[in-house]
Amino acid sequence: MSTVNANKKKMKAPIEGLKKFNSVKPTTNVFISALFIALALLCFMPALLVLIVSFSSEASVLQKGYSYVPSGWSVASYVYLLRQWRYIGGAFLNSILVTVIGTSIGLVMCSTMGYALSRPNYRLRGFFSIFILIPMLFSGGLVASYMINTNILGLKNSFWALILPICCSSFYIVIMRTFFQTTVPEAIIESAKIDGARQIRIFLQIVLPISLPSIATIGLFFTFAYWNDWMMAKYYLNSNAQNLYPLQYVLISLESNIDFLSRNAQFMTPGEAQNVPSETVRMAMVMISVIPIACSYPFFQKYFIGGLTIGAVKG
Amino acid sequence: MSTTAVKGKKKTGSNGSSFDNLEIFLLHLPTTIWYLIFCYAPMFGVVIAFKNYKVKPGKSFLYSLFVNSKWSGFKNFEVLFKSSYFSDMLRNTLVYNFIFIVLGVVIPVTLAILINNMWSQKLAKVCQTMMFLPHFLSWVVISYFVYAFLATDAGLVNRVLLALGLRETKNMWYTDVGFWTWFLVFLNVWKGMGYNMVVYLSSISGIDQEMYEAALIDGATKWQQTKYITLPTLRPIISIMFIMAVGSIFRSDFGLFYQATRNAGGLVEITQTFDVYIYKALLERPNINMSSATSLLQSVCGCITIIIANIVVKKIDPNAGLF
Numbered sequence: 058m059s060t061v062n063a064n065k066k067k068m069k070a071p072i073e074g075l076k077k078f079n080s081v082k083p084t085t086n087v088f089i090s091a092l093f094i095a096l097a098l099l100c101f102m103p104a105l106l107v108l109i110v111s112f113s114s115e116a117s118v119l120q121k122g123y124s125y126v127p128s129g130w131s132v133a134s135y136v137y138l139l140r141q142w143r144y145i146g147g148a149f150l151n152s153i154l155v156t157v158i159g160t161s162i163g164l165v166m167c168s169t170m171g172y173a174l175s176r177p178n179y180r181l182r183g184f185f186s187i188f189i190l191i192p193m194l195f196s197g198g199l200v201a202s203y204m205i206n207t208n209i210l211g212l213k214n215s216f217w218a219l220i221l222p223i224c225c226s227s228f229y230i231v232i233m234r235t236f237f238q239t240t241v242p243e244a245i246i247e248s249a250k251i252d253g254a255r256q257i258r259i260f261l262q263i264v265l266p267i268s269l270p271s272i273a274t275i276g277l278f279f280t281f282a283y284w285n286d287w288m289m290a291k292y293y294l295n296s297n298a299q300n301l302y303p304l305q306y307v308l309i310s311l312e313s314n315i316d317f318l319s320r321n322a323q324f325m326t327p328g329e330a331q332n333v334p335s336e337t338v339r340m341a342m343v344m345i346s347v348i349p350i351a352c353s354y355p356f357f358q359k360y361f362i363g364g365l366t367i368g369a370v371k372g
Numbered sequence: 373m374s375t376t377a378v379k380g381k382k383k384t385g386s387n388g389s390s391f392d393n394l395e396i397f398l399l400h401l402p403t404t405i406w407y408l409i410f411c412y413a414p415m416f417g418v419v420i421a422f423k424n425y426k427v428k429p430g431k432s433f434l435y436s437l438f439v440n441s442k443w444s445g446f447k448n449f450e451v452l453f454k455s456s457y458f459s460d461m462l463r464n465t466l467v468y469n470f471i472f473i474v475l476g477v478v479i480p481v482t483l484a485i486l487i488n489n490m491w492s493q494k495l496a497k498v499c500q501t502m503m504f505l506p507h508f509l510s511w512v513v514i515s516y517f518v519y520a521f522l523a524t525d526a527g528l529v530n531r532v533l534l535a536l537g538l539r540e541t542k543n544m545w546y547t548d549v550g551f552w553t554w555f556l557v558f559l560n561v562w563k564g565m566g567y568n569m570v571v572y573l574s575s576i577s578g579i580d581q582e583m584y585e586a587a588l589i590d591g592a593t594k595w596q597q598t599k600y601i602t603l604p605t606l607r608p609i610i611s612i613m614f615i616m617a618v619g620s621i622f623r624s625d626f627g628l629f630y631q632a633t634r635n636a637g638g639l640v641e642i643t644q645t646f647d648v649y650i651y652k653a654l655l656e657r658p659n660i661n662m663s664s665a666t667s668l669l670q671s672v673c674g675c676i677t678i679i680i681a682n683i684v685v686k687k688i689d690p691n692a693g694l695f
Contacts, residue, residue: 079588081489097502103517122526170403173396180393195675197414198667208433256395285510343516
C-alpha cells in the first residue's frame with residue numbers, strides 16, 4: 058500500500074509546478090478556507106460544549122445554563138460515575154461485548170459469503186448472488202421481523218437480540234466480494250489447489266491474510282455500527298433486562314427519566330441520592346460513549362474512505 | 373452472467389476437485405441460514421398485514437397467527453388510508469426525503485469541489501476530519517448535543533438570546549414546529565455532510581491530473597474545468613448515491629425523527645414518518661394491524677421505487693446502476 062502511494066507521489070511531482078498556475082485566486086482561497094474552517098467548527102463545537110458542560114460545576118449549570126465558559130469547573134460528575142461503576146461499568150462492558158462479538162460474527166458471515174461469490178467457478182454463484190440481492194430490494198419490515206424474533210426465536214430481553222438481527226448485510230458482502238475479486242490473484246488460488254489445499258484452507262490461510270486491509274475496513278464498519286447501535290436495545294429490551302442495557306440505551310433511559318440514576322438507589326446511601334449532579338452527569342455519560350469514537354476515528358478514517366471507494370465500484 | 377457460468381463449468385471439469393462446490397457451500401452455510409431466518413422468514417411474516425391479528429394466550433405465535441386470527445383481506449389497508457394521520461405520514465416521509473436527496477447531492481458535491489481547490493492541503497485535511505465527526509455519532513448522542521443548545525431553561529440558545537436582549541422570554545424550542553421544520557433539514561445535512569463530501573472527494577482525487585493540465589493549456593478557466601472534467605467524472609458515483617437514496621424514499625431516519633426530537637409530543641405533525649409510526653404502533657400504543665399494514669406498504673413501495681430508479685439510472689448511464 059505505502060509503496061503504491063510513494064509511486065503516486067513521485068508521478069505527481071512534475072505536475073506540481075503546473076498545478077501552481079492552475080490553482081484558484083488568493084481571494085477565492087481565503088473565502089474557501091474561511092468557509093471550511095466555519096463548517097469544521099460547526100461540526101466540532103457541539104461536542105466541545107457537551108465536553109465543557111460535563112466538566113462544569115453543578116452550580117455553574119444551574120446559574121449560567123449550558124455554557125462554553127462555565128463559572129466553575131468540577132469533576133464531580135465523573136467521580137459520581139466512577140462511584141456508580143457497578144451500573145455504568147456494566148453498561149460499558151455490555152457495549153464492548155456487543156461490539157466485539159458482533160463484529161467477529163459479522164466478519165465471519167460477510168467474508169465467507171463474499172469469498173463464495175467471488176469464486177468464478179462456484180456452481181451456485183449465480184443463485185446466491187440473487188439470494189443476497191433480494192433482501193436489498195424487499196424486506197419483511199419491522200413488524201414481521203419483530204414478531205418472528207420475539208415470538209419464535211425468543212430474542213426479547215436477550216443479549217443476542219443486540220447482535221444477531223444486524224450482524225450481516227448484503228451491502229458489506231458485495232464490498233467483500235469486490236475486494237476478493239480485485240485483490241486476490243486467481244493464480245495463487247489455482248496453485249494452492251494444485252498443491253492439494255482444500256477450499257477452507259485456501260480461504261483461511263491464503264485469501265484472508267492477503268485481504269487483511271479489506272477485512273479491517275468491514276470490521277471497522279461493524280465496530281462503529283455496533284458501538285452506536287441503540288435501536289436493537291429499544292426494540293428488544295425493556296426494563297426487565299436493565300443489566301443488558303448498552304451505553305447508548307442507558308443514555309436514552311437517562312433522557313426519559315432525569316432521575317434514572319437516583320432510582321438505582323440500591324448502590325447509594327440515602328443522603329447521596331439528593332446530591333446527584335444530574336445535569337452534568339448526563340453530559341459526562343454522553344462523553345463516555347463519545348470519547349472512544351472521537352479518539353479513534355481520525356486514525357481509522359482512511360480505511361473508511363478506502364472502503365467507500367471500493368464499495369462504489371460495481372462488481 | 374451466462375458467459376461466466378459456462379466458463380465456470382469448464383474449469384470444474386478440467387480442474388478435478390469436485391468437492392470445491394460442496395466445501396464453498398459449507399463455508400457460507402451459516403450466512404445462508406442467517407439470511408433465511410432474519411431476511412426471508414419475515415418476508416412471509418407479512419401475512420400479518422392481511423390478518424386481524426389476535427393473540428391466544430398460552431398458544432404459540434404461529435397458532436395465534438394462522439388459527440386464531442381471521443383473514444381480513446385489505447381491510448387493514450383501508451383503515452390505514454382512511455385514518456387522519458396517513459396523509460401527514462406520507463407527506464413527511466416523501467417531502468423530507470426529497471429535500472434530503474437534493475441537498476445530499478448538491479451540498480457535498482459543491483463542498484468536495486471547493487475543498488479540492490484549497491491551497492493548504494493540511495488545513496483541508498484537518499477540516500475534513502472534523503467534518504467527519506458527526507457521521508460517527510449516534511442520534512442518541514446528537515440528541516444530547518441538540519438538547520444542550522435548545523433546552524428551555526439551561527440551553528445555550530435561550531441564554532444567549534436573553535442576554536443579547538433579542539427575546540423577552542425563553543422559547544420552548546421542543547414545541548416550536550416552525551423551527552423544527554427546517555432544523556430537521558439542518559440536522560440531516562450536518563450529520564451527512566462530511567461523509568458524503570469525502571465520497572465525492574475520493575472520486576475527484578482519482579481524476580487524472582493531466583486532463584486538467586491539458587485543459588489549462590487550452591485556456592480553460594477553473595469553472596470550465598469543473599464543468600467539463602470534474603462533474604462528468606463524478607456522474608457514475610452521483611447516480612449510484614442517487615438510486616440508493618431514491619430507493620429508500622419511503623424509509624426515514626428513525627433516529628432523526630424520533631430520537632433527535634426527543635419524541636416531543638408537540639412536534640408530531642412534522643416528525644410522524646412511516647418508521648416512527650410503525651415503531652409507535654408496534655411498541656408504544658400497540659396496534660399490530662395498523663403497524664404491519666404500514667410496514668408492508670412501506671416495503672412494497674420501496675421495492676418498486678428502487679427498481680424504477682435503477683432502470684432510469686441505467687438508461688442514463690448503462691454502467692451505473694445497482695444491479
